[in-house]
Amino acid sequence: MNWEANVRKVVPYTPGEQPKIKNIIKLNTNENPYPPAPAVAERIKETDVSDYRKYPDPTCSVLVDAIADYYNVDKKNVFVGVGSDDVLAMAFLAFFNSEKPVLFPDITYSFYDVWAQLYRIPYRQVPLKDDFTIDVDDYTGYGAGGSKASDEQKKEGCGGIVIANPNAPTGVFLGLSAIEKIVADNRDVVVIVDEAYVDFGAESALPLINKYDNLLVVQTFSKSRSMAGMRIGYAFGSEKLIKYLSDVKFSFNSYTMNMPSLELGALAIADKEYFEETRNKIIATRERTKVKLKELGFEFADSKTNFIFVKHPQRSGKEIFDALRQRNIIVRRWDIERISEYLRISIGTDEEMDQLIKALKEELKKC
Incomplete structure (x- = not known):
C-alpha cells in the first residue's frame, strides 16, 4: 500500500540560520540588538512557575487589551497569535478560500507561497519593477479596464492580496495612498x-481599518519590540474580519499562546519610552551604515526597516557572504533569480556595524 500518495507534501520555508558557535556578529535574521523592555526582565524574576500547570487564557485578554490601549483601538479589532507567522497562516486559511489566485510580489517574504501551497490556495507572484518597487496597477482593475492586468488575468480574477510593507527582503516601502488604492x-x-518592519520609519495602514472592512494589518513583537524569542504577533481589522479569523484560530487550537508571552508582551508594549529609545537607536545606526556602505560602493534601495539589502558592482554576493562568514560575521543571502547578488544585512549595534564596515573595507581591497 502506498500511504505516501495521500501525504500533503510541500517545500517548507527556510528560516534564517541560528548558529550555535559563539563570538559571532549575527546580522542575518533581523533580530533587535537590544534587550526587551526592563519590565520584562523584572517580571521574569518574579515568575511563579506553579502557574504553568494551568492552561493560558484562550482569549489572550491581557495582551489584547494592552495592544488595544496602546494603539487606541477597540479590542474587538485586535487578533493575536504565536508570532506574525501564526497570524498570517491563520489569515491565509480563513480568507483565501476561492478558485481565484491570491496575488503577492515575486520578491517578498518567502513564507507566502509556502502557505499557499500547503493550503492548496491558487496564487500568482507579481514581478516587482527593476527597482524593486510595486506597480500599483498590477493589483488593481481586475474587474475593469485601465489596469496592467492582461485579459486572461482579469478573467482569472483575484482571490486576495498580500503585501509586505516595507517589503522583505528589499526594505522598500509603499506609500499609504498606494496601499489604500489597492484596498479600495x-x-x-x-x-x-x-x-513586520513598519516601526522603523514607514507609515502604517492601521488607520484604514475603520474605512475598509476587508483590510487586515499584521505586525509583530519580533523586530521593534526585541521579543523574537517569545513569538508574539498581532493583527488589526474590522470586527467582522477579526471574528472570522478568531473562529478559524479556535477551530485549529484554543490555546495558541503561552502564559509568559501574554504577560511579558503586555508589559513590553506598555513601555513606550523604551520602545522609542531603541527604535531610534536602530534607525540612527541604519542611516549611518547607509553612508558607510555607499562610500564602499555598495548599491541599495532606500530602507525603512532594520536591515539594508545591498549588492556591490565589483564583487559577487556569494563571494562577500563567504568572506564575511570567514570573519564570523553572518548576513543573509538567497541563491535565487533576481536577488542572488544581494545581501540582506540586519542592523546591529554601532559597534557591530563598525566591525562589519571594517571587514568589508578589508575584503574589497583584495579586488
Missing part, C-alpha cells in the same frame, strides 16, 4: 498588509 479597488477580497 479590491473590496470583494481580503487584502493583508504585513507590517
